[in-house]
Amino acid sequence: MNRRAATHLEAKQNIVERLRSGDRRAVARLITWAEAGDPRFARALSMFYSSIGSAWRVGVTGPPGAGKSTLVNELAIAHRAAQKTVGILAVDPSSPFTGGALLGDRIRMEDRTSDPGVFIRSMASRDSHGGLARAAIDACDVMDAYGFDEVIVETVGVGQAEYDVVSAADTVLVVLCPGAGDGIQAMKSGLLEVADVLVVNKSDMPGADRLIVDLEEAVELRSRKPAGEWTVPVVACSAGRGQGIDAVLAAVEAHRAHLADGRLEARRGEMREGQVRRLVHEGLESELWHGHGYAERSAEALESGAAPYDVAGEILAEIVGRLPGRGTTRTGAAT
Incomplete structure (x- = not known):
């Protein structure tokens, strides 16, 4: 060395x-x-x-304006009151110029930053969805290894990148609010599929009761599962008023209890398998695309008028042909 x-x-x-x-x-x-x-x-x-493995990881996602940051702040307050330490990762949109994370979420949680039992970090939504998921999971691993009892990941929106991030959580909270068409949006965007707990925030606003009923009906339609499977609860709260936070925490604890008897290990195992796939994909893409000249070849072919599918097909055929047991060997001999 x-x-x-x-x-x-x-x-x-x-x-x-x-x-x-x-x-x-x-x-x-x-x-x-x-x-x-x-x-x-x-x-x-x-x-x-x-x-790694002691912290309970909670993902918080939902449409912009649903009050996710306020809810996360209230959850942190409740955890601290219970003498638990909390690590918070706020995934923010990127600046198109710097790629840096905005500090809006940290500003909204500023009363927590002076608490030694709370750690808050913002992270930018990079151009690469896979890269964002990798970095967010890595950050959670660091906070877990440090010894935080609870790790909370808040995403800014409901896109594929955000799904990838929260899918690595032990419990996923999908936060919606009345008056913004969130119920319909949740059904269209697949939010119900990712949710372990549906939270109707700002439940003191008009339309909250209707949204709760709509969500409960939607869950009922999608909950025809074998006995013993988790049924997603719909929980009402008003985080801005500090109301209903205990009900949200109770739902999280119920889901945590449900994941006992091997379910948690299976869920985390699937997450780690997905992490390995992302890492392999990122590594292969970087090595093949940039390390073997495929980026330049693609640009040249497209410039000459070739169709994208034809260019991709040719590149894939060449890559697959070089794999062990496929096509020809490195020396060109038939296999």
Whole structure:
């Protein structure tokens, strides 16, 4: 091992030791590495991966304006009152110029930032959906390994990137509010499929009762499952008034109890398998597309007038033909 490699290893070991000793700056640094795709993160993760698994991860998603940040703030208050520590990841939209995360969610939660039992981090929605999911899961792993009792991930919207993020949670809260057509939107966008708990926020507003009934009917239509399967509850709250938070927490705890007896392990196992697939996909795309000249070949073919499907088909055929047991070997001999 050369001197530079030894220095890098020592630095990674040092930051992992700091993480385990309760240094919040190590949490921030590791998340920065994860978000940037820094290779140091993967090597550090292997050192603290055995410490992951104690935190309960809650994903909070829903349309803009549903009051997700307010709800997350109230959940954090309730957890702190119960002497639990909380790590919060707020996934914000990217600036088209800098790619940086806006601090709106952190501003709305500013009364929590001075609490040593709460850690809040914003993360930008990068152009790559897979990259966002990877970085968000990595950030949750860091907060889990640090020792937070509860980890909450809030997404800004309801797109595929947000689905990928919250699908890595143990319990997913879908937050809706009356008067915005959220019930119809939830049914059209597939929000009901991702939800473990449906939360009707701003339940003091007109139309809340109708939305609750609509959601309960929708759940009933989609809940023809074998006995013992989870039925998604519809919970009303008014986070801005601090009302109904106990009911939301009770629904989360009920789902947590439901996942006992092996269900949690199966759910987390599926999440990790999905994580591996994303990592392999990202690595292959980067290596093949940029490392083997396919990006340039594609550009040249398109410029010459070739159709995208034809270009993609030719590239895929060449890649598949190089796989072991397919087409020809590296030396060109028939297989």
